[in-house]
Amino acid sequence: MKFKLQKESKNLSARAGEITTDHGKIETPIFMPVGTKATVKTLTNEELIQANAQIILGNTYHLYLRPGMEIMENAGGLHKFMNWNKPILTDSGGYQVYSLAKLREIVDNKITFRSHIDGSLHEFSPEKSINIQRTLGSDIIMAFDECTPYPCDYSYAKESLKRTHEWEKKSKEYFDNTNPHYSHSQALFGIIQGSTFDDLRYESVKYLTDLEFDGYAIGGLAVGEPKKIMYDLTNKVCEKLPKDSPRYLMGVGKPEDIIEAIANGVDMMDCVLPTRNARNGSLYSWQGRINIKNAKYKNDFNPIDSNCDCYTCKNHSRAYLNHLYRNQEITGLRLNTIHNIHFFLELTAKAREAILNDTFSDFYNNFFNNYHVEQDNYLNNLKNKENYKNKKKNN
Amino acid sequence: MKFKLQKESKNLSARAGEITTDHGKIETPIFMPVGTKATVKTLTNEELIQANAQIILGNTYHLYLRPGMEIMENAGGLHKFMNWNKPILTDSGGYQVYSLAKLREIVDNKITFRSHIDGSLHEFSPEKSINIQRTLGSDIIMAFDECTPYPCDYSYAKESLKRTHEWEKKSKEYFDNTNPHYSHSQALFGIIQGSTFDDLRYESVKYLTDLEFDGYAIGGLAVGEPKKIMYDLTNKVCEKLPKDSPRYLMGVGKPEDIIEAIANGVDMMDCVLPTRNARNGSLYSWQGRINIKNAKYKNDFNPIDSNCDCYTCKNHSRAYLNHLYRNQEITGLRLNTIHNIHFFLELTAKAREAILNDTFSDFYNNFFNNYHVEQDNYLNNLKNKENYKNKKKNN
Numbered sequence: 001m002k003f004k005l006q007k008e009s010k011n012l013s014a015r016a017g018e019i020t021t022d023h024g025k026i027e028t029p030i031f032m033p034v035g036t037k038a039t040v041k042t043l044t045n046e047e048l049i050q051a052n053a054q055i056i057l058g059n060t061y062h063l064y065l066r067p068g069m070e071i072m073e074n075a076g077g078l079h080k081f082m083n084w085n086k087p088i089l090t091d092s093g094g095y096q097v098y099s100l101a102k103l104r105e106i107v108d109n110k111i112t113f114r115s116h117i118d119g120s121l122h123e124f125s126p127e128k129s130i131n132i133q134r135t136l137g138s139d140i141i142m143a144f145d146e147c148t149p150y151p152c153d154y155s156y157a158k159e160s161l162k163r164t165h166e167w168e169k170k171s172k173e174y175f176d177n178t179n180p181h182y183s184h185s186q187a188l189f190g191i192i193q194g195s196t197f198d199d200l201r202y203e204s205v206k207y208l209t210d211l212e213f214d215g216y217a218i219g220g221l222a223v224g225e226p227k228k229i230m231y232d233l234t235n236k237v238c239e240k241l242p243k244d245s246p247r248y249l250m251g252v253g254k255p256e257d258i259i260e261a262i263a264n265g266v267d268m269m270d271c272v273l274p275t276r277n278a279r280n281g282s283l284y285s286w287q288g289r290i291n292i293k294n295a296k297y298k299n300d301f302n303p304i305d306s307n308c309d310c311y312t313c314k315n316h317s318r319a320y321l322n323h324l325y326r327n328q329e330i331t332g333l334r335l336n337t338i339h340n341i342h343f344f345l346e347l348t349a350k351a352r353e354a355i356l357n358d359t360f361s362d363f364y365n366n367f368f369n370n371y372h373v374e375q376d377n378y379l380n381n382l383k384n385k386e387n388y389k390n391k392k393k394n395n
Numbered sequence: 396m397k398f399k400l401q402k403e404s405k406n407l408s409a410r411a412g413e414i415t416t417d418h419g420k421i422e423t424p425i426f427m428p429v430g431t432k433a434t435v436k437t438l439t440n441e442e443l444i445q446a447n448a449q450i451i452l453g454n455t456y457h458l459y460l461r462p463g464m465e466i467m468e469n470a471g472g473l474h475k476f477m478n479w480n481k482p483i484l485t486d487s488g489g490y491q492v493y494s495l496a497k498l499r500e501i502v503d504n505k506i507t508f509r510s511h512i513d514g515s516l517h518e519f520s521p522e523k524s525i526n527i528q529r530t531l532g533s534d535i536i537m538a539f540d541e542c543t544p545y546p547c548d549y550s551y552a553k554e555s556l557k558r559t560h561e562w563e564k565k566s567k568e569y570f571d572n573t574n575p576h577y578s579h580s581q582a583l584f585g586i587i588q589g590s591t592f593d594d595l596r597y598e599s600v601k602y603l604t605d606l607e608f609d610g611y612a613i614g615g616l617a618v619g620e621p622k623k624i625m626y627d628l629t630n631k632v633c634e635k636l637p638k639d640s641p642r643y644l645m646g647v648g649k650p651e652d653i654i655e656a657i658a659n660g661v662d663m664m665d666c667v668l669p670t671r672n673a674r675n676g677s678l679y680s681w682q683g684r685i686n687i688k689n690a691k692y693k694n695d696f697n698p699i700d701s702n703c704d705c706y707t708c709k710n711h712s713r714a715y716l717n718h719l720y721r722n723q724e725i726t727g728l729r730l731n732t733i734h735n736i737h738f739f740l741e742l743t744a745k746a747r748e749a750i751l752n753d754t755f756s757d758f759y760n761n762f763f764n765n766y767h768v769e770q771d772n773y774l775n776n777l778k779n780k781e782n783y784k785n786k787k788k789n790n
Contacts, residue, residue, distance in 0.1 A: 039719060039726040045710070067693065067718045074694055075714060083710050298462065299469055315440070315478050319470060323462045324434060330725055331434040 001139065001187035001214050003246045009360040013238060013265035016355040019246055021139040022184035023079065023087045026054045028246060028267035029355075031258060031348040032089060033341055034275065037062045038082040041275045042330070042337045045084050051310065051342040052349060055087040055139075057270050060132050061096030064122075065115050069135045077137025077182050089270075090138035091250075092129045092171075092191075095147050106163075109170060126170035130178065130188075137182045142217065143171035145191040150225040157195035164193045165207050172211050187214035189248060192237055195220055196229050205240045216241050217248040218266075222257070227376045231260045238265035255284060255347055256373045262351045263364055269348070274340035279333045281325045284343045288372030292336065297322040310342035311335075396534065396582035396609050398641045404755040408633060408660035411750040414641055416534040417579035418474065418482045421449045423641060423662035424750075426653060426743040427484060428736055429670065432457045433477040436670045437725070437732045440479050446705065446737040447744060450482040450534075452665050455527050456491030459517075460510050464530045472532025472577050484665075485533035486645075487524045487566075487586075490542050501558075504565060521565035525573065525583075532577045537612065538566035540586040545620040552590035559588045560602050567606050582609035584643060587632055590615055591624050600635040611636050612643040613661075617652070622771045626655045633660035650679060650742055651768045657746045658759055664743070669735035674728045676720045679738045683767030687731065692717040705737035706730075 007016040019026040033040045033048060035056040040048055048056065058078050067081070075081035078088055094111070097104055101113035101122075110125040129144040145164040148157055168190050175188045190213035194200030208216060218237050221230045234249060241247055248268035249261045258269055274284065281293040285305035290297075292304075303313035304321070312321070312335040324332025354363035402411040414421040428435045428443060430451040435443055443451065453473050462476070470476035473483055489506070492499055496508035496517075505520040521539040528536040540559040543552055563585050570583045585608035589595030603611060613632050616625045629644060636642055643663035644656045653664055669679065676688040680700035685692075687699075698708035699716070707716070707730040719727025749758035 037718075037722045037724060038715070039724050042725040042729070044706070044726060044729070046706070066722060067714070071694055071714060071718070075696060075712075081712075081715060081718075083715070299466055301470060311439070311441070317470075317476075319462070319466060320433070320476060320478070323432075323466070323476075327432045327461060329432060329434050330437040330728060331439065333725060334437070334439070334729070 001185065003215070003244065005243055007356050007358075008243075009263075009355050010358060011361045012263045012364060013235065014262050014351070014355050014360045014364075015243075015265060015267065016352050017246065017267055019087075019267075021087045021187070023085060023139050024054070026087055026268075027349075027352060029262045029348045029351055030054055030268055031344045032057050032268060032270040033344075034059075034270055034272045035082070035084075035088075036272075037066065038078060040337075040341070041279070042334045043275075043341065045082070047311075047338055048084075048341070049086075051338065052345050053086070053341070055089060055268075056084065058088055058090045058136060058138060059096060060090050060093035060129060060136065061100065063090075063136060064093060064132050065117055069132060072135050073181070077135070079137060087139040088136075089140040089189075089248075089268075090133050090136050090142065092142040092144040093124055093132065094129070094144055097124055098147060109167060126167045127174045130171055130174045134178060134181050134186070137180065137184065137186070139184070139186060140215070141175065141186050141188045143168040143175075143188060143190050143213070145193055145219055147223070148193060148195045148220045150196070150220075150223045152195040154195075154197060154200075157193075157197055157200055160195075161193050161200050161204060164191070165204070168208060169211060172213065189213055189215040189217050189246075191217040191219040191250070193220045196225060196233065198233070198236060201233060201237055202240060205237060209242060213245070215246040215248060215268075217250050219250050221249065222251040222253050222271075224378055226378045227257070227260075230257070231264065234261055234266060235264040241265075254374075255344070255371060256368070258344070258347055259351065259364060259367050262348070262355075263360075271344075274344045275337050278336035278340040281336065282340075283321075283336055284340055286367075286370055289374065292318060292321045292325050294322075304339055305343075308339065308342065308346075310339050312339040312342075396580065398610070398639065400638055402751050402753075404658075404750050405753060406756045407658045407759060408630065409657050409746070409750050409755045409759075410638075410660060410662065411747050412641065412662055414482075414662075416482045416582070418480060418534055419449070421482055421663075422744075422747060424657045424743045424746055425449055425663055426739045427452050427663060427665040428739075429454075429665055429667045430477070430479075430483075431667075432461065433473060435732075435736070436674070437729045438670075438736065440477070442706075442733055443479075443736070444481075446733065447740050448481070448736070450484060450663075451479065453483055453485045453531060453533060454491060455485050455488035455524060455531065456495065458485075458531060459488060459527050460512055464527060467530050468576070472530070474532060482534040483531075484535040484584075484643075484663075485528050485531050485537065487537040487539040488519055488527065489524070489539055492519055493542060504562065521562045522569045525566055525569045529573060529576050529581070532575065532579065532581070534579070534581060535610070536570065536581050536583045538563040538570075538583060538585050538608070540588055540614055542618070543588060543590045543615045545591070545618045547590040549590075549592060549595075552588075552592055552595055556589050556595050556599060559586070560599070563603060564606060567608065584608055584610040584612050584641075586612040586614040586645070588615045591620060591628065593628075593631060596628060596632055597635060600632060604637060608640070610641040610643060610663075612645050614645045616644065617646040617648050617666075619773055621773045622652070622655075625652070626659065629656055629661060630659040636660075649769075650739070650766060651763070653739070653742055654746065654759060654762050657743070657750075658755075666739075669739045670732050673731035673735040676731065677735075678716075678731055679735055681762075681765055684769065687713060687716045687720050689717075699734055700738075703734065703737065703741075705734050707734040707737075
């Protein structure tokens, strides 16, 4: 993998670059659609390519459990299994072990857990995670880390960071000592943790850049903290990161978060938001989000966005999408997803264009002048988390 | 609408023809995908066109309830509402009133019923059904009838046929006295009923052909009766029908039923089988049906059918489809549907080609030599019906 920094914005920290992998180039900044279980939900590869997707994500935890590594190895890796011939990034599996698996336990440098599907017992470690990602054959492998929740007290964040650093070092060593399983090369990204604490974040940047990864991700953000904290920390971390490596802000986000991330110097982002929200009837445009379920769209024969050139907007009305949604027709879930993925990719493509044209500040201001940003709902997030915990306790 | 008989098979009653509508031509024999609620489930129009779909069905009962006729009229009809620019056939709504609606009651020439969605009270009549189909703007309108169940005793079949004939006469009169709502013309098909009784069927043919419809459908078959009865009656009815009108066997069917129907002189068929079964993992090929859920496909990297040129077979393996199915991924339901619809349309296209080339007997024999026909399961159907009735009683 190679990264070429092509342009830096004058007033803001935004940058345009190009990542070259054996499966093709990625023009940054870029939004990466999430293909959790070897498919970006509801879409075909053809539709992803039509939306100008340049790289997609796969989830190590899910793919490890199903279809499992034997089938994946027989297929010749994830690219061949799903017939996606462009770059793939896989996560380390750690995040899902924390959010989905049951009865997890950390012993030494291993997490044992039970599958959320059938309760079977499994074990992840830095080495195991790299091994799985070798079998998946992703172009970009993520080091094994622990994603701290929000809120997180300083002592736990510090203890967790120590463990994460050990795990990432082991990931790097194991990666360096093993070879790809297939004919294409693979790169390894480190993940900066440290919760909301500046000193821990700086320590993490120092530790990981000393290990010299191919790229650096910022993890442990977009987990329910106030937006201001996310934006500030992204900015602070990016300022310390080497300019000649790609930067990836994990799990971000809403359109406004993506624009802020780019303004702060991030190159890559991923989120389930455009796909998940599409299936809930939430559709994005440069003006903001609309909910197609709303009765006012029943008789609205305009497209979602008359300036959008996605298949959905070129062919179908809000009235039709409202009808399909009310009937829970799969075709509707698809048409919604096609539109949202197209919009998120257009968002990063337009940002890139502005950076290259030295007009990113204008782009940034125009975006926030036109886009209806919804209230930062971190307090609601906290409440939902608390309810969820209580519900789990009661079960 | 015009129908041109292009060719008749020498040894069997199969025929090739061409129907011309204001939305384009339909080459018969043809399979018509079912677009119940203004979409063929999981598919886009683009995919239907890629599969060579020439005409689709819409369901009057469903579309009347949702989105409702006000929205449909505002949209400019069903073609515009769903942006499908090829021919559409709509049913009369009667069948769904019987199978889905609650508390239905026949008073004079009207059926009152309660919506299966919200319990609201509605009324269908021959005139109302034509009116709705005028609003939908379908190229082919079906007359209002009663579809008798199987088994059905002679006296009920006779009584029902009398009512059906009155309704169809009223349908024809109302159709003749009203105009299309949009700029394209509409045709009206009569529906031959009479359950499994030859004399009633013949009476129905006589009654309806005297009324001179644009085409004739055979209704009340494929409702659970033994296959032999369906094939024999189709043959007998087709022999009595005028050669210069299209013939439509409603709700048929499995690939072997479609081939038998064509051999007996049917021009048009529709069924939810390819779409519904796709969503259950049942996939068709010229060898028969496979179930993609089966564990033996987990490691099978061949396409469903290596001779098939649908998007699914050109791009994806059985192993991948098995994985998507096991994870209930919408992408899998789509890929399965794309394949099945392609296969059903290829089935009628190849039959037509054979008829035109005077090789239909060979085609027919080859089909049955290669295709694994599953056992006629009418006894199971009966049992299921009985169970269903008992279940309903107990609720």
